[in-house]
Amino acid sequence: MRKVNQNRHKSARLTLYNHKGGVGKTTLVINIAAALGSLGKRVLLVDTDPQCNLTSYLVESDVVDNWLDNSDTDEGVTIWSALKPFIEGTGGVKNIKVSERLDNVFLLPGDIRLSEFEQELNQIWVECLQRKPRGFKGASAISEIVNNIATKEKIDYIFYDVGPNIGPLNRVILLDCDYFIVPAACDLFSVRALKTLGRSLYDWIKEWQIISLLAPDNTLLLPGKPEYIGYILQRFRMYSESIASQYAAYATKLEKSTYSDIVEVLRKIDKDLAKGTPSQHKLGQVKDFASLAPLSQTQGVPFFAVDGGSADQKAQAVEEFISIANKIISATE
Ligand SMILES: Nc1ncnc2c1ncn2[C@@H]1O[C@H](COP(=O)(O)OP(=O)(O)OP(=O)(O)O)[C@@H](O)[C@H]1O
Numbered sequence: 479m480r481k482v483n484q485n486r487h488k489s490a491r492l493t494l495y496n497h498k499g500g501v502g503k504t505t506l507v508i509n510i511a512a513a514l515g516s517l518g519k520r521v522l523l524v525d526t527d528p529q530c531n532l533t534s535y536l537v538e539s540d541v542v543d544n545w546l547d548n549s550d551t552d553e554g555v556t557i558w559s560a561l562k563p564f565i566e567g568t569g570g571v572k573n574i575k576v577s578e579r580l581d582n583v584f585l586l587p588g589d590i591r592l593s594e595f596e597q598e599l600n601q602i603w604v605e606c607l608q609r610k611p612r613g614f615k616g617a618s619a620i621s622e623i624v625n626n627i628a629t630k631e632k633i634d635y636i637f638y639d640v641g642p643n644i645g646p647l648n649r650v651i652l653l654d655c656d657y658f659i660v661p662a663a664c665d666l667f668s669v670r671a672l673k674t675l676g677r678s679l680y681d682w683i684k685e686w687q688i689i690s691l692l693a694p695d696n697t698l699l700l701p702g703k704p705e706y707i708g709y710i711l712q713r714f715r716m717y718s719e720s721i722a723s724q725y726a727a728y729a730t731k732l733e734k735s736t737y738s739d740i741v742e743v744l745r746k747i748d749k750d751l752a753k754g755t756p757s758q759h760k761l762g763q764v765k766d767f768a769s770l771a772p773l774s775q776t777q778g779v780p781f782f783a784v785d786g787g788s789a790d791q792k793a794q795a796v797e798e799f800i801s802i803a804n805k806i807i808s809a810t811e
């Protein structure tokens with residue numbers, strides 16, 4: 479009997495994915511996680527970007543430096559520390575104790591050495607195609623680490639913060655996700671990027687379907703069914719009428735392109751990979767919060783919890799992110 483990982487914890491796994499860089503993925507993940515946390519949901523943030531921006535955002539730099547310096551040792555606490563025994567062939571993945579960084583929000587720290595695992599993943603993919611057990615274990619290694627933490631900490635939502643690329647690391651992460659959201663900026667490049675995004679996801683899911691069919695009996699498999707739940711417009715500018723109308727024009731283009739380049743493409747594989755209507759897919763329109771963004775980074779907190787800054791803007795941030803969090807809750811229930 480072939481089977482998917484039967485011990486998969488019931489938490490929902492998500493990612494905000496766009497291979498285009500700097501569209502606000504990490505910033506959105508932190509603010510959405512904080513909003514879900516404030517609604518009583520337990521959230522695990524998994525930093526799978528070798529740039530470690532999410533980790534640096536939430537943790538003091540001397541602590542991060544110490545974690546990275548020691549991630550190779552038995553005391554290591556990063557995602558690399560968990561993967562190391564598997565990569566070195568000395569055992570299975572290691573359990574990591576995570577810490578709570580915001581109310582109800584836990585962090586599995588990232589590591590620059592994840593790029594070494596990413597190189598390994600090319601070979602792991604080939605081994606999957608060759609039906610070798612090590613290939614399947616490698617493809618599920620991050621999934622297994624995350625599953626152990628989710629079970630222990632009774633997590634409701636897992637968010638992977640991924641780097642801006644279409645590589646083998648993001649491929650195994652997307653194939654592990656139950657859902658994904660597309661963050662997009664209101665510009666021409668973002669509209670253009672959607673075609674590549676939809677095409678890559680299509681190829682990954684199709685290829686994994688073939689690999690899954692080839693898998694030896696009793697192999698634990700990644701689910702390979704990331705469902706698109708919608709998009710979020712990022713850094714929407716409304717300073718003047720002419721800028722606002724230019725942004726509104728891109729918003730319309732993005733709505734059309736997310737539908738033709740993602741929804742319709744995924745539905746060719748399976749209708750359940752993209753349910754809902756275009757208006758349901760618009761999960762939010764996050765405005766440009768200007769100085770709140772750098773303040774939130776230096777203080778390591780979400781926008782609404784910044785010390786200083788405009789009270790008005792902080793109230794708007796609460797409203798927007800609670801609204802997005804509620805839409806995510808209803809789309810994933
Ligand atoms: N709503 C916002 N208002 C103002 N600035 C923002 C907003 N969202 C993000 N930024 C700023 O935009 C920059 C890029 O954001 P962020 O690092 O979250 O993007 P990213 O998509 O994660 O980048 P990468 O592709 O490198 O991972 C950061 O300096 C961040 O502070």
Ligand SMILES: [Mg+2]
Nearest residue numbers: 503504527531
């Ligand atoms: Mg980022």
